[in-house]
Amino acid sequence: MTTAAGYFDRKSNSATRPGLSHLQADPSSPHTPLRTFSSAFSSPSISYRAEEEVLVFELGARHLSAGISGESNPRCRLSFSSDDGRRVGDYRWCMPEYQDRPRKRKRKYNWGEDHELWRMDLRGVDLGLVVDKIERAVRKAFADYLLLDSKNKRMVLVLPSLMPHRLLSSILSSIFSNFQTPSITLFSSPVLNAAAAGCRAGLIVDIGWAETTMTAVYELCEVFCARTTRSMRFVTLRMADLLKKYAEPSTADTHVQVSALNDEERGPGQSSPDSRYFDFAEEVSSRIAWCSIEPRLAATSNQETNAAQTLEQGQRDSGKPPGLQQAQEQIKISIPSPLPPCKTLKIPFDKLSGPVEDGLFATGKDLHDLDDHEQPLHQLLYRTLLSLPPDVRSQCMARIIITGGGSNIPGLKTRLLNELKSTVNDRGWDPVYGKVAIEARKHREAMLKSRIREDTNPVVERAATHLEPQVRDPFAEKLDAAKMKTTKVTAAGEIRGVETLGAWAGGSLVANLKVKGVVEVDRDSFLTNGLAGAKKESEVTHATQRMSLGARSGLGEKTGWTLGAWA
Helix, strand or coil, X not given: CCCHHHHHHCCCCCCCCCCCHHHCCCCCCCCCCCCCCCCCCCCCCCCCCCCCCCEEEEECCCEEEEEECCCCCCCEEEECCHHHHCCCCCCHHHCCCCCCCCCCCCCHHHCCHHHCCCCCCHHHCCHHHHHHHHHHHHHHHHHHHHCCCCCCCCEEEEECCCCCHHHHHHHHHHHHHHCCCCEEEEEEHHHHHHHHCCCCCXXXXXXXXXCEEEEEEECXXXXXXXXXXXXXXXXXXXXXXXXXXXXXXXXXXXCCCCCCCCHHHHCCCCCCCCCHHHHHHHXXXXXXXXXXXXXXXXXXXXXXXXXXXXXXXXXXXXXXXXXXXXXXXXXXXXXXXCCCCCCEEEEEHHHHXXXXXXXXXXXXXXXXXXXXXXXXXXXXXXXXXXXXXXHHHHHHCCCEEEECHHHHCCCHHHHHHHHHHHHHHHHCCCCCCCHHHHHHHHHHHHHHHHHHHHCCCXXXXXXXXXXXXXXXXXXXXXXXXXXXXXXXXXXXXCCCEECCCCHHHHHXXXXXXXCCCCEEEEHHXXXXXXXXXXXXXXXXXXXECCCCCCCCCCCEEECCCCCHHHC
């Protein structure tokens, strides 16, 4: 009998217990190669990468667009209206008589103010309400569309290039105080529109709600900016007047010519249509309104040009097929009306272009009757190009980018370019205009014609030796031809339009490329000092560091932040 001590004293015999060496595969036989992992946390099929998601927000006077960098379209586009201020449990808007209730009429200067987030004139703007609306819209975008946590997420904010400091401070304070965003990078809309169009230079025409801005961008820097109050607000107001006139029984039954009231005809004491017409007029303007591509007596500088345009318009109308113009006037569009007393409005199709042409091009008016802040779009576009240096003008006029909500109106882009071409052909690039300028131009043309007539029979004289043309060199011509094949020819000196994907798409592209912005606001620095912590461009220092590896070799880190274009 074996004892316990004897049992534990036994040693294993290798002969009776073979090892696992016989189970190893023969190197000559086929076998599965060993898989090497790059790290301890990676798998053969999935690679875990900690990429930082950058949020892109575009904030305008009426809309907020939000999304993630690298995407082509925003995930949401939220609008601001008067219904956003309803309390929890307020369901009065569901009642049948809610739309028919009497409402206070708005003056023409206050038209659509309930649907705006802010105005450039901050004297009547409640900044506290603006902060609350921004917080509510951003929180809704995070909860319903982005489905992300705002903590430790960098943000790119796209804003207009001109903004009051009080409003800018309120926007940044609202985001930093309510969301855990470590930093916000500010970009201007015109620069991102040019980047989304694939251009480093261009003239961005932004037809917005409250104003139309024209910004010249050269090498992705804003060099000139002009603005006018003729925008979609004018168009919507004139469309509301047109709908109101056709909604009346007396004018709906008898088809008379109806034209929208001008601001001068309305008078300071008259009121605009009530707010019930706002949604209806805005929907009609965005869906059915159109613009003629041919100039129709747009605003000009003198009576002689008006007479010439009248004659030219008559010639175009006479050249049309018989009955075409009359048929266009007889075509009527049936529009369901949500407002009493008419349930259906029948408006001639030709009348639907009147609000756009009157509101944006000031059809039938002289320039001396208009103020500097309400210039028509084609005249402001010409003056903007005229104010630029010749080299910048040649680049911008070949890359005219028309964007904004009003750019979606059919025929508006073509009409604006045709008006610009017509103005350039009539005046050239001469800043002086008027009767004296026209007479001087005619005198120069007559002198040029007489000089050409004298040169038809020139006296044959032998030219000097140094003035004779050089002998043709075939080898030099071949070298020049080979050089032209590798040289990229850029368009310049011609009027041409360029399409863009929009400011939000440009911000998404720039953020995805990890481009460091000029205006990068840190959260802790802003909450401590506000906008007062921003430094001037001359006060910002770049501490150079030596970096032997990486793509950022030779770059430095900023010791302060600036407001850039918003300074």
